[in-house]
Amino acid sequence: MTNVKITVKANGPYLVKGDIELFDTAGNSFPKSENGYALCRCGQSGNKPFCDGTHGKIGFQAATQAPVPGSAPVA
Numbered sequence: 888m889t890n891v892k893i894t895v896k897a898n899g900p901y902l903v904k905g906d907i908e909l910f911d912t913a914g915n916s917f918p919k920s921e922n923g924y925a926l927c928r929c930g931q932s933g934n935k936p937f938c939d940g941t942h943g944k945i946g947f948q949a950a951t952q953a954p955v956p957g958s959a960p961v962a
């Protein structure tokens with residue numbers, strides 16, 4: 888099993904770590920990164936699909952939380 892970890896950062900990018908390949912819309916692969924990738928979630932990066940820190944400048948707000956086991960689902 889491949890060990891991949893994706894972390895949703897509060898008000899920021901998706902941090903993707905592990906043995907992964909990242910492809911563009913034409914199927915071409917981005918250079919592999921030993922440190923993983925920070926993928927833009929705000930949609931405003933000047934270097935998509937990567938985060939360039941713009942989320943902080945624009946005040947992007949998205950503190951996504953996973954549901955707590957046993958709690959009521961969020962509507």
Ligand code: FES
Binds near residue numbers: 900
């Ligand atoms: S999440 Fe960082 S620039 Fe979009």
